[in-house]
Amino acid sequence: MEARYGALEAGGTKMVCAITDVEGGILDRCRIPTGHPEDCLPGIVDFFRGRVDALGIGTFGPVDVDPDSIRYGDIGACVKDGWSGFPLGRRLSDELGVPFSVDTDVNAACLGECTFGSSRGLGTVAYITVGTGIGVGLCISGKPFHGNRHPEGGHIKVARIPGDVMEGVCPYHPECIEGLASGPALRRRFCRDPSTVPRDDPGWNVEAEYLSQFVCTCLLMYSPDRIVMGGGVMGRTHLFGMVREKAVEHLGGYLDHDSLDDIVVPASLDGNQGVLGAAQLAIDWLS
């Protein structure tokens, strides 16, 4: 029988599970609200049991992504109830009786775009998510990059816009990009659900300014062929034009980009980039 691959996208609010074929075709899927791990694991196990040959996991971090570590697939210290130190990969692997492969949510999404999306075949691709948190993943020649642990680009310091005195939402850093431009930061900035704020609200200029600084940092540090941007906040698609324009301005002609239209692009897989990247982790494991 043809191999089947389990894919888990573990997010802060929901667990997306899917079963795919080797070409990333989704055969079945389900969503389970993220709660305490002992509350949401049984549903995940029930969904996959007996139906997959390997499991790929893209998860919120920090997570141990070193396959040679005895803590491979364990969640690190975090504020989510019950998750600090939880051996997510090993528990699922044990209960399902199949091997697992794990990476960060952003690396999985990046891998999804590089394998099944519009960035297929490109050499160096960064994936920025702007949602509950801000993060960046990187694939080089179609393989996720980790470094010593994994990048935490959402916590770089940004230069405040003069006059922007809003307190950031990051408990670690008063002026990091996640603290000033993530979904929760936007909610604080607008004092309401950002999805209800009209696109001509001047607050979006502030958001676009910080995101454009981050895009420039990614361009200058990674020299990527492409930067894919996803996550809930980027669902407000008017941000793309604003971010590109401000980034071109910041670069000041330095990287020969007259336009970033072909470099800074939306995710291309209808929100499935994370789960399809997780599937590819399983596919890579078995191949």
Next chain:
Amino acid sequence: MEARYGALEAGGTKMVCAITDVEGGILDRCRIPTGHPEDCLPGIVDFFRGRVDALGIGTFGPVDVDPDSIRYGDIGACVKDGWSGFPLGRRLSDELGVPFSVDTDVNAACLGECTFGSSRGLGTVAYITVGTGIGVGLCISGKPFHGNRHPEGGHIKVARIPGDVMEGVCPYHPECIEGLASGPALRRRFCRDPSTVPRDDPGWNVEAEYLSQFVCTCLLMYSPDRIVMGGGVMGRTHLFGMVREKAVEHLGGYLDHDSLDDIVVPASLDGNQGVLGAAQLAIDWLS
């Protein structure tokens, strides 16, 4: 006869040439002032002619580092007299009759540290130079990383210290790290040769602040095992402690680094990291 390797470190003020064995032992060397390429090439060619089997070049940029490009080894648009578009690699290779391999000066220095220096065997190593310019190179598993072209990390925006109103020296960016913290920026800040400024001058705090921001960006974007810092400005070694301390402060406990003593380190090869990395490029080419 045992193979001999030519190494050229092409810098803004001098061309350092060396002939090495396969273990990076320097058998002969010379320095030639950097002028118009037609003025300094003959001396380089004379030094290497008939004495080497391959040539490795680490050079100021921008430079085409894509071996599949017809412009491989050509210098890009730059302000140096005669160098814009100069086919440095091809000209030397033609005149010497040996193959060449080229990379950026910072990648070559990083490769030197990873191959012959204190970072040997580490997985992900960044090399920051702070001199006439500021740049960063990256080696992953002992191989230089390029991305689409090559990183230009020296041009990321930094957050100005409130009250620091000095105009930056970068013609492209009013507030990039190179513009505010390179050697020429320091000369402007101190109104004299920075090498003569005592270590308790408060201007060093400003310098350390900007460099620490850059170190944090490298830590968060690359997740390196080590950051090696070199270049003329880092010859003022009191900066290391200041930069590490401020960087730990900026990270706010986020990456579990109580100290960066073992992570942010000086170059270990007595100023030979660039030329030894260039030698390794030649060694890799022939092996």
